[in-house]
Amino acid sequence: MKLEQYLQGKYSKTSYKAHGYMIGKYLNYIGGKAETAEYKDILDFIAHLRKHENFSAESLKRYLSEVKVYYNYLLETGQRNGHPCRELYLKDKIDRQIKVDRLYTEETLESYLEKTRRDPDGPLKRRNEVIVSLLVYQALTVGEICHLNTEDINLEKAEIYIRSEHRKKARTLPLRAGQILLFYHYLNEDYPNLTKYLTINPSSGLGPIRLITGRLQQQVTPNALNRIINEKRKPEERLRPVKIRQSVIAHLLRKENDTRIVQAFAGHNRASTTAGYRQNELETLKSAVNTFHPIR
Incomplete structure (x- = not known):
């Protein structure tokens, strides 16, 4: 082999x-x-x-x-008798602290969504706007977006259901007013054409029908979604989905006093994970000094 x-x-x-x-x-x-x-x-x-x-x-x-x-x-495969590094483990400490001062501003996120709205990408225009709106407004991960089914969208209640996934709790989040009409047009006008050649036909009942589909009618993977949202964008304009999520959570914490509300929104299992996105006044001051001090 x-x-x-x-x-x-x-x-x-x-x-x-x-x-x-x-x-x-x-x-x-x-x-x-x-x-x-x-x-x-x-x-x-x-x-x-x-x-x-x-x-x-x-x-x-x-x-x-x-x-x-x-x-x-x-x-x-019988090409060797012993393993040279099976018991080798590195003690390097992984820095998992969120660099709050390096996250995207709310203005940057809104501008990113507005550019997506203006993107003349034919039948995929609304699909791309759906993806970016879920990143910017619901702070979903690319995995969560890829695993959304059409049945998870409830336009009558203006809600979206996110399933449990890799250390994140299942949760139901509200849709923004602008998303309701966007999702309606996408599901009723664009989606039927995008999925009509799928191996799993929407009417067959053979499996879950994903909300997001690709240009060639294939279901989208998280890696592909990373590329989709930055297509046709200059290198300096590209945004990272994980950093969008982190930014939205950090902005919510600045506005909300109760960490538990933001924890439920983000689907975090532990409140300490959510608290890691909070930036205190001293950190804000240090960031401003490092950014604007004349001697840098």
Whole structure:
């Protein structure tokens, strides 16, 4: 079995190439002695990434994980007897603190949505506006948007239901007034044409009908959605979906005194996660000094 076949069997179609890329980076570094490498060789690779690639602690741990996958492959296919780094764990502390002072302003988010409204992308125009409105107004993750079904939208009650997903609670959120008409036109005018050639026909009852579909009538993945929302945008105009979500949550905390309200909105399991988005006055002052001080 070749490495690519092994990864295809272990990971999804959309992710196995990313795993292969990281393993490939290790193989390029280690050269011809990959199959016979020892513990010290793996440490040298991590040191190389740390010094020359300036990777974060999270990235270093991810690359080490992929190196372990590679040697699992060699073991399982009988190309090697021992695993050189199975018990190797990095102690680098991952910084999970939200950089509140670097988030998008409310004006930036509104401008982003307005540019999407003006985008002349034919039958996909309303679809793209639906996606960006869910990012800006409901602070959904790309995964949550991709897993929305048409039945999750209740226009009569002006509500949207978000299912539980990866450490996030299920919740029902209100739709903004402008979203109601947008969703109505999308579902009744654009959506039937976008889904008429899907393998799962909306009338077949064979599976959930996703709210978001692609240009070629395929269901959209989170990675594809990341690309969709920044198509035709200049590099300096591109926004990251995760940072949009973080920005919306941080802005809500500035306006709401009760963290629990924002916690329910975001679907966080723990109040401490929500509290991490709160910026106190001292942090605001420090950010302003760092930004506008004449000697920078």
